[in-house]
Structure formats: structure tokens, C-alpha cells
Amino acid sequence: DAGITQSPRYKITETGRQVTLMCHQTWSHSYMFWYRQDLGHGLRLIYYSAAADITDKGEVPDGYVVSRSKTENFPLTLESATRSQTSVYFCASRWTSGAADTQYFGPGTRLTVL
Amino acid sequence: QQPVQSPQAVILREGEDAVINCSSSKALYSVHWYRQKHGEAPVFLMILLKGGEQKGHEKISASFNEKKQQSSLYLTASQLSYSGTYFCGTEAMDSSYKLIFGSGTRLLVRP
Helix, strand or coil: CCCEEEECCEEEECCCCCEEEEEEECCCCCEEEEEEECCCCCEEEEEEEEECCEEEECCCCCCEEECCCCCCECCEEECCCCHHHCEEEEEEEEECCHHHCEEEECCCEEEEEC | CCCEEECCEEEEECCCCEEEEEECCCCEEEEEEEEECCCCCCEEEEEEECCCCEEEECCEEEEEECCCCEEEEEECCCCHHHCEEEEEEEEECCCCCCCEECCCEEEEEEC
């Protein structure tokens, strides 16, 4: 299917475990982003990527690792999950074209850390 | 620096108008507006670029005051389907396509 997908959609894990959230887009957009959204709050940028093998930190990068070996994939890894990382994680990709610039969000992954 | 949105919440009757504001302390290249319904992903509404402009999308329009680094979203003749949380995302001049979002404005439209 065309678009941006995330997997898994729901994940329950335990404190200290490593978790990887997957993001895949079919548009070949250069820019991709990871956000977290806590209950009742806005979206906070974790990491972003301008192209394959180019990544940079956002507002709240601590405890997370990203990689981007292929343009279409942008996985997010929680190296040692903590309860404070319980959140909804949204991946996004962006079509950068001036007035037609649009950032599309994936459906989200709801992560619970026990 | 997170943009500041106001008001935090609005309750409207169907057919009424609303204005949601977004202001930043940084020089902006663009402002993006999104609507998010409960349990769903944010959905893109429109983008406003540096240069100060106003755009329209059905009965939803927005303006960008470059001098004040402020944007406003105008919802006219609101419909039940307009209910949700509205977020502005701001892109600073030096931010290289990074969008930083405000904390959102919850809008409820009642019959």
C-alpha cells in the first residue's frame, strides 16, 4: 500500500528491554521524523533524517537511537525502555516543495512500558 | 522553542466561528496547521510560507504575520466534523525542515 506505515501498532514491554519501532514510506520522501505524543500533550520531535545515512537529534533524543540505511525505512530503537517512554509514537515523512510542502504522519504506535 | 497556541480549548455551537492563534519567539520560514481526532494521526490542513500570506481551505483559512511571527487559523460556520485538536507546527529559518509543534487547541463543536 502507498503511504506511510508503522509497526507494531501496539506494543507492551518491560522496563530495561530494547524495543524497535518500524516506519516505512513508499513516496521516497527525503525527510523523515519521529515524534512522541504523551496523553493530552503535543508532539515532541525525537529524531529526524534528511536522507539515508543522515540523522540528527530533535527536542527529546535521550534514550533513543535511529538509523536510516534506506530512504524508505526509519526505525526508532529504545535501547533500555523506561516507564517515562510510555507514549504514542508517530513517524512522519515530508514532501519538501515550497508551497506544496506537506508532512504526512503514520498511524502511530502505542507503546506501554511496564 | 515551542510555539504558543491559544486558546487551549474552545467549545462552539454548529455554525459559529473560531480563531486559533500560534505565536513563536523565533524567526519563521513556515507554519503548518494540523487537525487530530481522538486516537488518530494528525492530518495536514495547510502550510503558510514566509512572506506573509493567507490561505483558504473550504471554510478553514489561515494567515501568517511575518513581522509578529504569528499565525492564526480561522474556522467559519463550524461543522460537527471540525471537532478535534488543532496543532500548529513551526519551522524556524535555521531549522532545516524540522517542525516544532505547539501544545494544541481542543475544539468541540456541538449541535
